Amino acid sequence: MAYEQLKLENQVCFRLYxxxxxxxxxxxxxxxxxxxTYPQYLVMLVLWEQDKQPVNDIAHKLxxxxxxxxxxxxxxxxxxxxxxxxxxxxxxxxxxxxxxxxVEMREQAKHIPExxxxxxxxxxxxxxxxxxxIPTLDKLIEGLKHTTHNK
Amino acid sequence: MAYEQLKLENQVCFRLYxxxxxxxxxxxxxxxxxxxTYPQYLVMLVLWEQDKQPVNDIAHKLxxxxxxxxxxxxxxxxxxxxxxxxxxxxxxxxxxxxxxxxVEMREQAKHIPExxxxxxxxxxxxxxxxxxxIPTLDKLIEGLKHTTHNK
DNA sequence: TTAATTTATATCGTTCACGATGCAAAATTA
DNA sequence: TAATTTTGCATCGTGAACGATATAAATTAA
Numbered sequence: 570m571a572y573e574q575l576k577l578e579n580q581v582c583f584r585l586y587x588x589x590x591x592x593x594x595x596x597x598x599x600x601x602x603x604x605x606t607y608p609q610y611l612v613m614l615v616l617w618e619q620d621k622q623p624v625n626d627i628a629h630k631l632x633x634x635x636x637x638x639x640x641x642x643x644x645x646x647x648x649x650x651x652x653x654x655x656x657x658x659x660x661x662x663x664x665x666x667x668x669x670x671x672v673e674m675r676e677q678a679k680h681i682p683e684x685x686x687x688x689x690x691x692x693x694x695x696x697x698x699x700x701x702x703i704p705t706l707d708k709l710i711e712g713l714k715h716t717t718h719n720k
Numbered sequence: 721m722a723y724e725q726l727k728l729e730n731q732v733c734f735r736l737y738x739x740x741x742x743x744x745x746x747x748x749x750x751x752x753x754x755x756x757t758y759p760q761y762l763v764m765l766v767l768w769e770q771d772k773q774p775v776n777d778i779a780h781k782l783x784x785x786x787x788x789x790x791x792x793x794x795x796x797x798x799x800x801x802x803x804x805x806x807x808x809x810x811x812x813x814x815x816x817x818x819x820x821x822x823v824e825m826r827e828q829a830k831h832i833p834e835x836x837x838x839x840x841x842x843x844x845x846x847x848x849x850x851x852x853x854i855p856t857l858d859k860l861i862e863g864l865k866h867t868t869h870n871k
Numbered sequence: 872t873t874a875a876t877t878t879a880t881a882t883c884g885t886t887c888a889c890g891a892t893g894c895a896a897a898a899t900t901a
Numbered sequence: 902t903a904a905t906t907t908t909g910c911a912t913c914g915t916g917a918a919c920g921a922t923a924t925a926a927a928t929t930a931a
Contacts, residue, residue, distance in 0.1 A: 574833035575826070577765045577781065581850060582743040582836070584857040586758075587783050589740040590888075591861060592733040597869035607737075608917060614728045625879060630728065632738050637918050639881055644916075661879040661926045675726070682725035685733070693863025699732060702853050706735040710742060712844025718748035741918075759887065776909060788888050790911055795886080812896045812909045877928065883921085892913080899906065 595688055599681045603674060609645055610678070612638070616651065616667050617675050623662040624653075632714065650674060746839055750832045754825060760796055761829070763789070767802065767818050768826050774813040775804075783865065801825060 577583060593607045600610055608631075615630050616622065628638040642665060645651045650671035656662030690696045728734060744758045751761055759782075766781050767773065779789040793816055796802045801822035807813030841847045 571830040571834065572768075572826075575765055575768055575829065577762070577769065579833070580765070581854060581857075582740070582747070582758075583762060583782075584854060584861065585736060585740040585743055588857050588860050588864075589733070589736040591783070591864035591867075592736055594869040594889095595864055595867060596733070606916065607733075611728065611734060614726055614731070617723075617726055618728065623879075624881095631734075632742070633917095634919060635880060636882080636920085641917075643881095656879090659879080659927070663880065675723075678726065679723060682730070688867070689860070689863070692867055693860045698856050699860060702856055703732060703735060705849050705853055706732075706739050709739050709840070709844045709850060710735065712840070713739075713742035713746055716742075716746060716839070716843055718745040745919095757886065774909080775911095784887095785889060786910060787890085787912080792887075794911095807909090810897070810909080814910065873931085875928100875930070877926105879926080880924085882923075885919090887918080888916090890914090893911080895909090895911105897906100897908070899904100901902100901904070 592689075595685060596681070599678075599684055603677060604648060608633075608641055610681075612641060612645060613650070613671065613674065613678065616665065616671065617678075621664055621666045623656060623664055625662070627665060632710070743840075746836060747832070750829075750835055754828060755799060759784075759792055761832075763792060763796060764801070764822065764825065764829065767816065767822065768829075772815055772817045774807060774815055776813070778816060783861070 573579070596607050596610065600607060605613065611631055612627060615627050624635055624638055624642065627642075628635045631638070642651065642653060646653055649668055651665055652668055653663045653665050656664050686696055689699065693699070724730070747758050747761065751758060756764065762782055763778060766778050775786055775789055775793065778793075779786045782789070793802065793804060793814075797804055800819055802816055803819055804814045804816050807815050837847050840850065844850070
């Protein structure tokens with residue numbers, strides 16, 4: 570009976586993995602004009618919520634490793650949306666702050682969440698049903714955050 | 721208050737993206753000994769379910785592009801788990817089949833789904849609650865599968 | 872104070888994921 | 902049959918993710 574579970578259709582993780590990829594794809598029409606990738610958009614969300622944060626705080630909020638975030642930030646700096654300055658008290662830190670361009674982008678990005686909701690409702694039915702997954706996803710994330718291979 | 725929706729905590733996609741990454745991380749203890757990555761494991765699932773499939777069928781089942789799957793298969797062939805042969809009727813096709821080594825691996829992988837269920841229950845509470853997301857995830861996937869940027 | 876350890880970030884190598892493009896074999900149309 | 906289009910797969914370039922490792926600054930211990 571164990572073989573039965575080895576079927577693709579019985580795999581929750583495959584669905585999460587696929588849903589995440591496709592949902593990220595749904596952001597493309599809105600992020601492409603801004604020149605942002607989805608992970609870069611996440612960084613912008615973090616910075617719009619609070620400017621001037623060390624790399625570590627950003628990585629922590631996104632549940633990513635710094636070796637993922639650092640190159641991400643380097644590309645974003647090159648694009649002119651953020652800058653990275655040495656920390657004053659702790660000079661190991663790199664403080665990430667928005668440039669003027671980065672601040673202005675917030676206005677253009679303002680409607681992305683509603684656009685996405687609309688798209689999802691149009692294509693995948695009820696947004697409510699999707700929102701109902703949030704507490705479960707949060708529990709899952711919280712539970713797996715500190716397992717062996719996730720830190 | 722459009723800005724409110726720009727908060728990270730209000731984003732469903734971020735949760736999907738994170739849950740997918742962390743769940744994939746939870747597979748590591750079981751896949752590492754076999755030398756498999758998670759996407760490679762997915763390919764093995766597809767082939768264990770039905771051997772000898774063209775690249776396109778595999779890509780289609782995993783909802784991936786062939787330009788993602790092709791290099792994946794090349795690495796798996798080099799590892800000795802699969803082989804790729806020219807199609808008989810249609811010589812454009814590459815038929816992917818399991819090697820002896822690939823077939824044997826199924827036995828070792830047999831218990832991975834149960835192990836993962838156990839891990840999730842231990843760390844993230846109820847597996848039932850997680851299973852309840854499946855219909856919603858399926859609707860989401862089905863709905864987004866054929867949008868502009870997802871083909 | 873000096874030495875050992877921890878912390879914050881960066882670099883490197885490998886593997887996805889995917890848009891764009893290329894190419895040859897098949898299918899379709901003229 | 903010849904020309905055109907489509908299809909199946911591959912290659913290339915870019916941007917994540919992440920394990921492993923490196924480095925310098927801060928912290929702690931000796």
